[in-house]
Amino acid sequence: MNKEIDDKLKLKNIKPTAMRQLVLEVLLQHKTAISLPELEQKFEKADKSTLYRTLKTFQEKQLIHAVEDGTGSLRYAVCDDFCTCEPKDLHVHFLCIKCNKTYCLHDIPVPEIELPEGFTFENANFVIKGICKKCNF
Amino acid sequence: MNKEIDDKLKLKNIKPTAMRQLVLEVLLQHKTAISLPELEQKFEKADKSTLYRTLKTFQEKQLIHAVEDGTGSLRYAVCDDFCTCEPKDLHVHFLCIKCNKTYCLHDIPVPEIELPEGFTFENANFVIKGICKKCNF
DNA sequence: AAATGTTGTGCAATCGGGTTGCAAAGTCAA
DNA sequence: TTGACTTTGCAACCCGATTGCACAACATTT
Ligand SMILES: [Mn+2]
Ligand SMILES: [Mn+2]
Ligand SMILES: [Zn+2]
Ligand SMILES: [Zn+2]
Numbered sequence: 354m355n356k357e358i359d360d361k362l363k364l365k366n367i368k369p370t371a372m373r374q375l376v377l378e379v380l381l382q383h384k385t386a387i388s389l390p391e392l393e394q395k396f397e398k399a400d401k402s403t404l405y406r407t408l409k410t411f412q413e414k415q416l417i418h419a420v421e422d423g424t425g426s427l428r429y430a431v432c433d434d435f436c437t438c439e440p441k442d443l444h445v446h447f448l449c450i451k452c453n454k455t456y457c458l459h460d461i462p463v464p465e466i467e468l469p470e471g472f473t474f475e476n477a478n479f480v481i482k483g484i485c486k487k488c489n490f
Numbered sequence: 491m492n493k494e495i496d497d498k499l500k501l502k503n504i505k506p507t508a509m510r511q512l513v514l515e516v517l518l519q520h521k522t523a524i525s526l527p528e529l530e531q532k533f534e535k536a537d538k539s540t541l542y543r544t545l546k547t548f549q550e551k552q553l554i555h556a557v558e559d560g561t562g563s564l565r566y567a568v569c570d571d572f573c574t575c576e577p578k579d580l581h582v583h584f585l586c587i588k589c590n591k592t593y594c595l596h597d598i599p600v601p602e603i604e605l606p607e608g609f610t611f612e613n614a615n616f617v618i619k620g621i622c623k624k625c626n627f
Numbered sequence: 628a629a630a631t632g633t634t635g636t637g638c639a640a641t642c643g644g645g646t647t648g649c650a651a652a653g654t655c656a657a
Numbered sequence: 658t659t660g661a662c663t664t665t666g667c668a669a670c671c672c673g674a675t676t677g678c679a680c681a682a683c684a685t686t687t
Contacts, residue, residue: 468620
C-alpha cells in the first residue's frame with residue numbers, strides 16, 4: 354500500500370491492518386486534531402468502537418497524542434516522528450473559537466512552571482483559545 | 491443567613507435564593523474545584539438541573555470559573571473577589587492523578603505565549619497533572 | 628389584597644462522547 | 658490444517674451535560 358503509512362506503523366510497532374492504514378491516512382491528511390466522532394464521519398461505514406480502539410492503540414504506541422481542548426470530545430493528532438509523548442515533547446495547542454479547529458503548535462513547548470512545595474509534575478495540557486489565521490482574514 | 495455568602499452574591503448581582511446560598515456555601519467550603527456530579531452528592535436531595543443552572547448563573551455573573559481538567563467533567567471554583575474572568579485573572583490549575591482533586595494555583599498566572607502570525611488570543615486553559623502535596627507524603 | 632408578570636425550581640426526557648462484552652472473522656505460526 | 662491470538666463489528670451501556678415544560682416563588686402594579 355502506501356509506503357509512508359506502513360513505515361510509520363512499523364516504526365511504532367503497530368500491525369498494519371487495513372483499518373489502521375485507513376485511519377492513519379485520514380489523520381495524516383487532516384491538518385488539525387480530530388475527534389472520534391469526527392473521524393467516524395470521514396468513513397462511509399466504519400464502526401465506532403473499532404475506530405475507538407484504533408485510536409487507543411495508536412495512542413498507546415505513541416503514534417498519536419490526545420488534546421483535551423474542552424470541546425467535550427478528545428482530539429487526536431499524529432506525533433512528530435521521534436516523539437515519545439514525554440514532557441519534553443509537550444507543546445501548546447490552539448482551539449479556534451470560530452471554526453472550532455484545534456491546531457498543534459509544535460514549535461511552542463509547554464512552559465515549565467514552578468509548582469508549589471510538595472507538588473510534582475507528570476503531564477500538562479495547555480490549550481489557548483482564540484481566532485485562527487484563516488478566521489482572522 | 492450567612493453574611494459572607496450574601497455579600498458575595500450581592501457583589502456579583504445574584505439574587506440570594508436559598509438554593510444559591512447553599513451551593514455557594516459548599517463551593518466556599520470545598521478547597522478544590524468541584525464538578526456538577528460531585529456537587530450533587532453534597533446534597534441529600536437536590537435537583538441536578540437546578541444545580542446545573544445555579545452553576546451556569548454563577549459563572550455568567552463571574553462568581554465562579556470553570557476548569558477543563560480532562561477528567562470528563564467540568565470543575566468549578568469560586569473566583570477571587572475582584573476577578574472578572576479576563577486574561578489577567580487566568581491562573582494555572584493542578585490535577586492530582588492520585589486523589590483526582592483539582593487545585594486552583596491562584597498565585598501562578600497562565601504564562602503569555604507568542605502565538606504564530608495571524609492567531610489571536612481570547613482565553614486559555616492550562617492544567618498541570620501530577621501528584622499533590624498530600625498524596626506525595 | 629388581588630392581579631399580573633418575571634424568575635427560579637423540580638422532574639423527566641434527551642443528547643452525545645466514551646466504553647464494554649461478546650461473538651464472529653482474520654492472522655499467523657506450528 | 659489446526660489452534661492460539663488479535664482484530665473487528667454489533668449492540669448495548671454509562672455518565673455528564675442539557676433542555677422542555679409545568680408549577681412554585683417572588684416582585685410589581687393596580
Ligand atoms: Mn499536538
Ligand atoms: Mn481556578
Ligand atoms: Zn478558525
Ligand atoms: Zn492528591
